[in-house]
Amino acid sequence: MATVFRKGLDPKKIEAAIRHLNWSIDLHVNWLKYEQYGEHRNSATFVEGYDWEWDSSTCELKPVPPTVQQTKYAPRGPDPFGFPGNCYPDYQIDIDREMSKWYTQDPQKLNKAQRFLVSLLWRRVEISVYQLVYNSGNFALADEFLGAPTERMIKLLPDLRKLEQQYFTEIVIGKRPLEAFHEFVQEWWNRGGKQVTEDVNVWYKSQRR
Known part of the structure; x- marks a missing residue:
């Protein structure tokens, strides 16, 4: 994978971006070793300071505002598209199928990161949709011919x-x-x-x- 950075970009941002990419790739391949720390793989990854912060007043995780994600970490300034969902469909389905199991478990048996994710309504909706797609097998609705020429x-x-x-x-x-x-x-x-x-x-x- 090739990564290009703008000339004159702060080296600290370049280093942070490369470390984040390396971590994301490792998480993709060796995700099981991260779950014990609450960093379960998902479409937006789950990085402290980027996706979540610890709220000492409530002893819970809280999401980082999108504006902070987009301006502090984006190599070229604000990123209107962000990172969630930028992965291929089978991987996304595999992720959400795993996460959907958490909703039927005792919340006390979930780690902080898992409890945080299942508390988000939009994640519940997203996971239920992907679960439906997975169960039905209709990964895509073809509206054009995509087969080999006869x-x-x-x-x-x-x-x-x-x-x-x-x-x-x-x-x-x-x-x-x-x-x-x-x-x-x-x-x-x-x-x-x-x-x-x-x-x-x-x-x-x-x-x-």
């Missing part, structure tokens, strides 16, 4: 793409009227679009569970 597609699509480019270009430059789009659709269908659509529908049905 033999008919390999044969027909090059010509259909040329047809599309020709019609669209001529409509844009005014050589054909806008109404010519309907003519294009019919010609596309007759010259192989029907067969391509059939193959797409077969693939789509195979993705449903």
Whole structure:
């Protein structure tokens, strides 16, 4: 993984960012060794001073305000997107499936970090959604063809793409009227679009569970 920092950036920020990245990678691979300290893996990681602070008045954990996270630790200043959720879906589901077990356990048996996380309403909602996704097996709702080209597609699509480019270009430059789009659709269908659509529908049905 390559990391690039802006020229002139405070070296302390660079060092802190690298240490955080190293810690996050280690947590990803060797997460079990961290759980005893309350630093359970999750989409936003769980770093003292970045994600949480200890409130001595209540003897509980409290979240660090997002503005502090974004301005103090972001290499280029405020980060409007933050870090939560920036990981691949299977990893996210695996994380929340593990965390969902905490809601059925005696709170007294949870460590401080676990009690903190289960107390957050948005985490409860997020985990319940991912749990539903995991149980149903519908990790994504495909709204476009994402499969390998069929033999008919390999044969027909090059010509259909040329047809599309020709019609669209001529409509844009005014050589054909806008109404010519309907003519294009019919010609596309007759010259192989029907067969391509059939193959797409077969693939789509195979993705449903």
